[in-house]
Amino acid sequence: MKKIGICADHFRSLREAEAFFGRAEESGFDVLEVALDCLPLITGGSINERMVNDLKALTEGYPLELTAHIGEELDLRRIEELELQYAVLESSIRICGRLGIHMLTVHFEEHSPIRKREEAFYQAYKRAAVLAGEQGVMLGMENIETEDYSYVLRMIESIDDANFAMTLDLGHLYLACNYFGGDYMEAVKECLPYVRHVHLSGNTGAFEPMRLLDFPRYKTWKINPRIAYGRGDIHVPPVLGNVPYDRVLPLFKDYEGIFLCEYPYETFENYHAEVQEMIRSFTA
Numbered sequence: 001m002k003k004i005g006i007c008a009d010h011f012r013s014l015r016e017a018e019a020f021f022g023r024a025e026e027s028g029f030d031v032l033e034v035a036l037d038c039l040p041l042i043t044g045g046s047i048n049e050r051m052v053n054d055l056k057a058l059t060e061g062y063p064l065e066l067t068a069h070i071g072e073e074l075d076l077r078r079i080e081e082l083e084l085q086y087a088v089l090e091s092s093i094r095i096c097g098r099l100g101i102h103m104l105t106v107h108f109e110e111h112s113p114i115r116k117r118e119e120a121f122y123q124a125y126k127r128a129a130v131l132a133g134e135q136g137v138m139l140g141m142e143n144i145e146t147e148d149y150s151y152v153l154r155m156i157e158s159i160d161d162a163n164f165a166m167t168l169d170l171g172h173l174y175l176a177c178n179y180f181g182g183d184y185m186e187a188v189k190e191c192l193p194y195v196r197h198v199h200l201s202g203n204t205g206a207f208e209p210m211r212l213l214d215f216p217r218y219k220t221w222k223i224n225p226r227i228a229y230g231r232g233d234i235h236v237p238p239v240l241g242n243v244p245y246d247r248v249l250p251l252f253k254d255y256e257g258i259f260l261c262e263y264p265y266e267t268f269e270n271y272h273a274e275v276q277e278m279i280r281s282f283t284a
C-alpha cells in the first residue's frame with residue numbers, strides 16, 4: 001500500500017497544531033509534512049527547547065507518520081552570514097531527530113554563477129548530510145520550478161552520501177520543463193534513481209516569470225487570483241490542472257517512498273478522497 005501525505009504548513013500555535021493533527025487523523029492520509037517554520041522552533045539559529053518539547057508532546061503516539069519541510073529563507077549560498085544559515089539548518093535537522101522525523105525536504109532554489117557561493121552551498125550540505133545520518137534523518141533536495149532539475153541530480157552525485165537524495169516535486173518539474181525545455185516524462189525517468197520523496201500538486205504548466213524576476217512581489221500576490229489565471233506554481237490538488245499524473249504516476253509502481261500532496265488542506269478538504277484514490281489507482 002502506497003503512503004500518501006499532505007502538507008501541514010498553516011497552523012500558527014501549538015493549540016492550532018493540536019486541532020489540525022486531530023482533524024487530519026480522519027482525512028485518510030498516512031503522513032503529515034510539517035513546515036518547520038509554522039512555529040518558532042528556532043530562535044536566532046538555536047533550538048527553542050520549550051517549543052520543541054511541547055510539539056514533541058503533541059506528536060508522541062500520533063498515528064500518522066510525520067515528515068518535515070525546511071522553513072523559508074534558508075539560504076546556504078549567503079556567504080555573508082553562512083554560520084547563522086548553517087545553524088538554522090543544523091537546528092532543523094536536530095529537531096527532526098528529536099521528533100522522530102526521518103525525511104527533511106530542503107530547497108535547491110537557483111544555482112549561483114558566483115563559484116564561491118555555490119561551493120559554500122555544496123559544502124554546507126555535505127556537512128549537513130553527515131549530521132543528518134547521525135540523527136536518523138534523510139535530506140531530500142527539492143527541485144524548484146525556477147531552475148533546471150539537472151542541477152539537483154549533479155549535486156546529489158557530488159555529495160555522494162546515503163542520507164542526501166532528491167525530493168522530486170512533480171509539479172515544479174512540469175513547470176520547469178515547460179520553461180527551460182526538455183521532455184517531462186524523460187526528465188521524470190532521469191530523476192527516478194535519485195528520488196526518496198515525492199511532492200505532488202496541480203498546476204497549468206504556465207511558468208510565471210515574476211517568480212524569477214520579482215520574488216518579493218510574487219509572494220504578495222493572493223493565491224486565488226493566481227489560480228484563476230493559472231499562473232505558476234499554484235498548488236492545487238493534483239487532480240486539477242494539466243500535470244499528466246495519469247502518465248507519470250505509473251512510473252512509480254516500484255517506488256517505496258511517500259507521495260506528499262502540497263495543496264491547502266482546508267480549502268480543498270472536499271478533494272482529499274479523490275486525490276488519494278487517483279494516486280492509489282495510478283501507482284497500483
Ligand SMILES: [Zn+2]
Pocket residue numbers: 142169199262
Ligand atoms: Zn514541493
